Each structure stands twice: as C-alpha cells, then as structure tokens.
Amino acid sequence: MSGGVDSAVAAARAAAAGHDVTGVHLALSRNPQTYRSGARGCCTLEDSRDARRAADVIGIPFYVWDMADRFHEDVVDDFVAEYAAGRTPNPCLRCNEKIKFAAVLDRAIALGFDAVVTGHHARLGADGLLRRSVDLPKDQSYVLAVLNREQLDRSMFPLGDTTKAQVRAEAAARGLSVADKPDSHDICFIADGDTRGFLAERLGEEPGDIVDALTGAVVGSHAGAYAYTVGQRRGLNIGVPAPDGKPRYVLSITPVTNTVTVGPAESLEVGTVAGDRPVWTGGALPDGPVECEVQLRAHGTPVPAVVTLADGVLTAELRSPARGVAPGQAVVAYRPDPAGDIVLGSATIS
Amino acid sequence: MAYLDHAATTPMLDEAIEAYAATAREVGNPSSLHAAGRCARRHVEESRERIAAALGARPSEVIFTGGGTEADNLAVKGIFWARRAERPGRVRVIASSVEHHAVLDSVEWLVRHEGAAATWLPVDEAGRLDPASLAEALDDDVALVTAMWANNEVGTVQPVTELAALAAAAQVPFHTDAVQAVGQVPVDFAASGAAALTVTGHKLGGPVGVGALLLGRDVAATPLLHGGGQERDVRSGTLDAPGIVAFAVAVERSVKTQREYAARIAALRDALVAGVRGVAPDVIYNGDPVDRLPSNAHFSFPGCEGDALLLLLDAQGVACSTGSACSAGVAQPSHVLIAMGNDDDRARSSLRFTLGHTSTQADVDALVAALPAAVERARRAGMIKSSR
Numbered sequence: 001m002s003g004g005v006d007s008a009v010a011a012a013r014a015a016a017a018g019h020d021v022t023g024v025h026l027a028l029s030r031n032p033q034t035y036r037s038g039a040r041g042c043c044t045l046e047d048s049r050d051a052r053r054a055a056d057v058i059g060i061p062f063y064v065w066d067m068a069d070r071f072h073e074d075v076v077d078d079f080v081a082e083y084a085a086g087r088t089p090n091p092c093l094r095c096n097e098k099i100k101f102a103a104v105l106d107r108a109i110a111l112g113f114d115a116v117v118t119g120h121h122a123r124l125g126a127d128g129l130l131r132r133s134v135d136l137p138k139d140q141s142y143v144l145a146v147l148n149r150e151q152l153d154r155s156m157f158p159l160g161d162t163t164k165a166q167v168r169a170e171a172a173a174r175g176l177s178v179a180d181k182p183d184s185h186d187i188c189f190i191a192d193g194d195t196r197g198f199l200a201e202r203l204g205e206e207p208g209d210i211v212d213a214l215t216g217a218v219v220g221s222h223a224g225a226y227a228y229t230v231g232q233r234r235g236l237n238i239g240v241p242a243p244d245g246k247p248r249y250v251l252s253i254t255p256v257t258n259t260v261t262v263g264p265a266e267s268l269e270v271g272t273v274a275g276d277r278p279v280w281t282g283g284a285l286p287d288g289p290v291e292c293e294v295q296l297r298a299h300g301t302p303v304p305a306v307v308t309l310a311d312g313v314l315t316a317e318l319r320s321p322a323r324g325v326a327p328g329q330a331v332v333a334y335r336p337d338p339a340g341d342i343v344l345g346s347a348t349i350s
Numbered sequence: 351m352a353y354l355d356h357a358a359t360t361p362m363l364d365e366a367i368e369a370y371a372a373t374a375r376e377v378g379n380p381s382s383l384h385a386a387g388r389c390a391r392r393h394v395e396e397s398r399e400r401i402a403a404a405l406g407a408r409p410s411e412v413i414f415t416g417g418g419t420e421a422d423n424l425a426v427k428g429i430f431w432a433r434r435a436e437r438p439g440r441v442r443v444i445a446s447s448v449e450h451h452a453v454l455d456s457v458e459w460l461v462r463h464e465g466a467a468a469t470w471l472p473v474d475e476a477g478r479l480d481p482a483s484l485a486e487a488l489d490d491d492v493a494l495v496t497a498m499w500a501n502n503e504v505g506t507v508q509p510v511t512e513l514a515a516l517a518a519a520a521q522v523p524f525h526t527d528a529v530q531a532v533g534q535v536p537v538d539f540a541a542s543g544a545a546a547l548t549v550t551g552h553k554l555g556g557p558v559g560v561g562a563l564l565l566g567r568d569v570a571a572t573p574l575l576h577g578g579g580q581e582r583d584v585r586s587g588t589l590d591a592p593g594i595v596a597f598a599v600a601v602e603r604s605v606k607t608q609r610e611y612a613a614r615i616a617a618l619r620d621a622l623v624a625g626v627r628g629v630a631p632d633v634i635y636n637g638d639p640v641d642r643l644p645s646n647a648h649f650s651f652p653g654c655e656g657d658a659l660l661l662l663l664d665a666q667g668v669a670c671s672t673g674s675a676c677s678a679g680v681a682q683p684s685h686v687l688i689a690m691g692n693d694d695d696r697a698r699s700s701l702r703f704t705l706g707h708t709s710t711q712a713d714v715d716a717l718v719a720a721l722p723a724a725v726e727r728a729r730r731a732g733m734i735k736s737s738r
Contacts, residue, residue: 022661064659111658112723114445 001055001062005171005178006119006159008054012174013158015058016116021117023055023062024104028071028188056174065107067099074098076189080202083226086253087328090298091187093143098317101151114127115154119167120144123160123340124152129342130284135163142298145332145346148279160340196227208258210238213251213267225253228260231268231324238262249324269321273305275331275347278314282335282344285309292333292344294318296325307333307344314347325349352668352716354622356553356645356706357502357530363555363600363707370557370596380589381578390591397598404605405549405564408537410563413563413581414594418529418550420574421563423451424585425525425546426496428571430460433493433523435572444469444487444522446479446497446508447689453496453527454685471497476550476638477506477690483701488520495524499531499547503673503686503702504637505646507535514543523569529561530554534612534643545569549601551593555707556600560593604707615705616644618714622703623647625718630725636687636700648673650687650696656726659701662724668717673702699732 001007002022013332015021025048048064055062075095075271082089105116121133123139130152133139147155148296159167159186164183171179203226220238222228232250242248248262273296280286286309293302316331326349333344362370378390395409426443433440440644445457447470454599460466469487472609479497488495495517510526517524523545527724531537533554539547546569550561565571565584577586604611626633626649634650651659656672663670673684683697703717 020665022665061661063657065657107658107731111662111727232536 001051002119002184003044003050003054003178003181004119004166005176005181005186006164007119008051008058008119008176008178009167009171009174010117010119010156010158011055011060012058012170012176014156015060017158019117021058022113023051023058023060023061024108025051025062025064026071026104027064027066028068028099030068030072048289050178050181054178057175057177064163065104067103070103071095071099071189074103078300079187080199082328083199084203084255086255088229088326089328090143090330091189092298093146093330096143097146097313101147103156105151105154109154115156117156117158119159120157121159121164122157124155128152130343131160131337132334132343133160133162134340136163137299139340141296141334141343142300142330142332143344145330146279147281147282148291149281150280197341199226200224206258208260210236210260210262212240212242212248213261213263215243219248219262225255225258225260228253230326236260236262265323268323270323270325271318271321273316273318273322273325273331274350275314275316276312276350278309278312278345280309280345280346282333282342290344292334292335293341295332295334296322296349297329302341303335305333309345313350314345352713354359354668354670354703354705354717355706356709357643357702357704359552359558360555360706361708362552362557363598363603365603366556366596366600369599370592372598373526373592373595376591377488378591379698380591390589393591393595394589395571397594400598400602401549404602405532405547406540406542407547407564408567410567410582411539411564412734413565413585414589414597415561415563415585416587416590417528417559417561418450419452420547421451421548421550421561422525422527423456424563424574425565426453426456426494426572427460427464428584429494429523429525429546429569430464430466431572432570434464436570439491440493441465441641442467442469442489442492442601444471444484444492444495446471446473448473448501448503448506448686449496449498450502450527450529453498457496466493467491473506473689475691476641477501477504477636477686478638478641479513481509481512481516484516488516488522492520492522494545495522497524497526499526499528499537500535500643501637501686502530503528503684504648504690505643505704506638507531507641507643510544511542514545517545518543523566524668530643532601532658533608534645535606537605539564551597551600554600556597557593560590560597562597611707612644615709619644619647619705619709620707621711622705622714625714626703626721629718629722630677634696638688643704645709647703647705649701649703650692650699651701651725651728652696652699653727653732654699655732656698656700658728658731659724661716661718662727666716666720666724668720670703670717671702672700726735 052062079089079091120140121138123131132141190198206224209218212219218241228250251263252261271308289306289308294305305316307316330346332346334341378386380391380394391621398409398412443457461468471483514524525546527546527548529550530548545566552558573584575586636648683694687697
C-alpha cells in the first residue's frame, strides 16, 4: 500500500472478496525524513500515514516493511549502472521484478500468505493470462510483463477491469481519504524529478563529444553521455546546424568513448529489436514465429511484429519501423484480444 | 485477544474510570476563585496529596504534567537550564545509555541546540548500570544526572538509590524516569534520594495524557510551558481535574497492591518464560534475570525478525511489542539491546511481552499455542533476508 488510491482500493476489494488481507507499506528510502516534504513519490512519511489510515478504514492489519537496502541495490544502483552503461532503464519494471513480486512476495509466502495484491492497472484472470487494463491510458501491463509464471501465479490485480475514475469514485464511496490524492508520475526515488541531476550527482560530470552520425563531425559537447536517451531531441545544445536543416536526435550512446551520436529522424528507425532475459507467460513457449504486437516503451504505441524466441533471445521483426528504441527498456509482446490484449512475453532490449 | 503489551499501555482501572467520569461531570477550573473552581481545586489538591503520600513525596513536590514524556522533558531540559543559569559552565548531562527516548532525545536536543555535553553511562549485558561509572563521570561541570528506575524494554531495575546517593554527594540533581516502575516495584521518592522522578497514569491503570514530575522543593527547573503560572510556575496550563483525580486513584491503588500484584504477576511471567522456552528452546531471555520488573519478559528469537513474529502473533490475536522505536514505521534496532552489547541481528530478533492487572494464565496459554508456528514462519522469512 503505497499511500495512493489504487493500492487502497485494491486492498479494500481483496478484503471485501473474503481474503484475509494484511496491508504492507514498503519503506524504500534509506532516510525517510529527507523526503518529508515536497516529494510526490511513494516513500514519504505522509504516504506511509495515508496508507496506514486507509488500512484502518478498510479494517485490515498494516505493517511497514523495510526494503530500503534491497531497493537501493536492486533498483536504484541498477538504475544508475544502466545509465552509466548507455542504456535507459525502467525502474518501475525493475522494482516489480525484484522487490514487489520477489522480495516482498518471498517474505509474504514464508510468513504464510498466499499472494501479493497490488493496485496495478492490469488484468489477471482465472486463465492466468496477464492482460491490459480496461483503462488503456492507465494500463500498467507493460511494467508487469517482466513477471514470470511463478510470480504471476502468486499475484492479484483487482483493478484491471476498472477505470481510474471508477477507482477514485469507489475510494470515495468506501470512505478512503486518498480518493482525491494526485497520481504519482515521477520516479519515486528522484523526489524533484531531475533525473539528469540525480545521475550527475552519482556518476559525476564527464564531458565528451556529440558526434554527427552522417558526417562524423563533432557538433557539440555533453557533460556525461549517461544523461542521454536514444530518440531524445531536446536538450542536445548542438551549436552546428545540420546540413539539411532538420532536427537531430540521439541515435546511440557509447560509454566506452563517452560519445553521444546524433542524426536525423530516419536513422532512428529500427526494423528488428532483440531483447535478452526473456520471460514468456502467454501460454506454452513458442516453437516458431509468433504474429503479435510489441510495445517498446511505457505508454508506447504497439507495433505489429513477428516474434521469435531462441537461445535466450527474444527477437521482434517489426512490420513497420519504430523510432526511439532504447536499450534497457522492455520489449513486450501482446496478442490483441477483445477481452484485453494478452501479454505473451517480454525481454530487455539489448 | 491475548494482550501482552501492558508496558505500552494498560487498561484503566474501573475505579479510575468512575472517578474520571464523576469529576468530568462537574464544571470548574481549579484556578478559578468561585465555588465551582474551589470544588475542582479541592479534587486536584486531594489527588496531589494522595499521590504524594503513595510515592513518598510532599504534596508541593507533585507537578502535574501531560504525561511521562512531558515530565521527562521538563526534568531534563528544565533542570539543565536552571543549573546552567546558576553557573554557565555547568553543561554536562550524565545519562544512562538505555533511557527511554523521552529522556534520550531530550539530552540529544540539549547537545545539539543548547551546547550541552553528554556522558552516556554504559550498562552490562543484563542492561544494568554500574554506580562506579557514575562516580567516575561526576565532575563540577555536571548539570544533572538522569537514570531510569526500570527499563521499559528489558525490564532491568537499576540501582537507583546508589546512583542518587552518588549524585547527591556531588551536589548534582538526580532525575529518574520511574514510568515503568511505579506499582511494579516499591518506589519511594524521599527514600530514593532523587531530586526528580517521572510517573505517568496510563502505565498503572490511570488515563493517558496525565502524569507528574515529582520535583524536590529545593530543585529549580526552568519551565517548558509558559502561561497561567500553575504548578509552582513550573508548568502552566489549566489543570485536568478529571484526569488528575483518576490518575491519583490509579497511583494509590497500584502502590497499595504492589506487593501482592508483583508476586502474582511474577509467577505468571515465570510461567510465560517457561512456556516460551518450552516451545522455542533456543530463545534468549534478555535483561536481568533477578532485578527486573515482575511483569516483563523479553526475548531474542535467533534467526527471526521481531517484526515478522509480531505480525504473525497479531494475526493469532496475541499483542506484543518489538519494544523499539519507529522511524516512519520502520523498526530501528533497539538502542537498549545494542547498549547491552548485542549486535543488530539479535536486537532485531527481539520481542517484549508485558503483563498487567488484567493478565491471566489464558493469555500466556494463547501465546504459547501461537508461538511455534509463528517462530517457524518468521525463521523461514528471516532466512530469505539473510541468504542474500
């Protein structure tokens, strides 16, 4: 229970369905006091109190579990290391994989619980298939697609068939004071939303060149290649205009040479996406190509593709090229379905 | 429910509830001059006399406060300020390293904001202070000494009289937090030699939110709260007549019944300890085995986290405590267990069970029945963490 409206209603629904529910708030900051004010994340004292208050209203026990050390090792340190390696990580996905549906789940199972319930907007029905939420703009199946079969079998997402507006209305009807609490958007451990500043503090300034992919010329400089994301256009501060006058985008980041390579939009286009560390939960492992759609970043538009799984690598041949495919993000394969698009599998874009 | 957390708060005595309700039905500010005020004042002053008589103090030495935390703050900060005002170089506070946070954090606040210097007295593995360490620490820059009568976590009773005598010989005021001690062990303010003593209502069958600092007549304390000048000008604020009356009833009653209560509850506590050892043979019994509060049992469960045990026992209707302070709800390893020479793991594996006037053998039986499964599960959960 983060202290937000979604997890509060999810807990209330699980309790109302007759489950023996215990609320757990994760303390993820090593020093909660430092986030006392201003932070719109999920680890402030205020959030902890909101979660406790919701649990009291629902009438379930409530505990704070200290996951700060594991969160820092598995999510924050990983986040920084991934950027340092020129990739663009998704920390929410990593938190689901390593904390919520691993450390928390394992502890819960050991303590005698059967499953972890969260307020994620995704559907997980009796067929064991993970599907998109009915509320497509709020759908979070992308950040859950990293979960494997054992993890999904121990998970419950009671909000998947409900829109966010309905969740808020239900929270109000249930007397939960978090009904009107604003959504959190930013990365919870970067309270001020300044990702670049957060990285600079940890990785230091490391000035290097911005190179044009077509001409090979140095067209600008940067304070650290890690601060860039493939597909990024803003904030490049390129002094030399492109010969064709068109905007340039980050095409790649090369940590070894500390170089950011830029070029025109067309050069961003990718026809094949490969991902490692694959998981497949949408049925039996495929023994051949699978016609499906792939989503290449959170809230990205799905692209028709043919996916194959071989030798620990998930390969997606895109039916039409996609732009801004950033290593470190997840490639998630979906099978379109009238009852909610089904997550087939996922991998980390390499 | 098996309520085994009486040291956190214990149910109000029926007589205290009745006394509270009867007084609450009357109107009158004890500071008012009219008949209603006089009537309220009479209730307050009679209560003051009853508390003084029960605790070996003079009525004028009873300063009513809003509870133990306020009384501790008043003693530590108030006496420090008054002593320093008397002589500016007097800035040292000697405190035991196992104090309740109401004392501990007050001392640390003085260090951070008032230029105080702190000397923390060590304890042995049973949580007991050695008077020799106080004798060594006393010097002419000491503003006050503070050491609790009995520890709230592990229940160890301190050699308060010896400590107070050493401080008195050095002409340094000695404060003792006796919140956990009154009603459990004999407490006599005058005989103890202390200059100030904290007592609170809700640990002995009175209401929450009322307590007292027994403050020797010749001991100066600078007030924390300024206003109407009540309580010798040391603690302003309208006196809570119903709360004070109920507090006095509870103090009087718990002191009067202390001997028989202690005998009964110590026997029940010993049954609890035997029961716990029976189902969890590797358990470690913390605190002084002899000089301890009769109601206190404190254990470390190797390989378990206290938090996990508490959750599991709570789910079985057994209420207990990890006894440690919380920061945003996250348990920190207890400074008491650490001061006793334990490592973080052992400190985190601890649980406190405390009995009270409503405790029965059935409560102990419920704990002993619920404990084996809880320990087994908590140990499994503990393995996951330690296997990383």
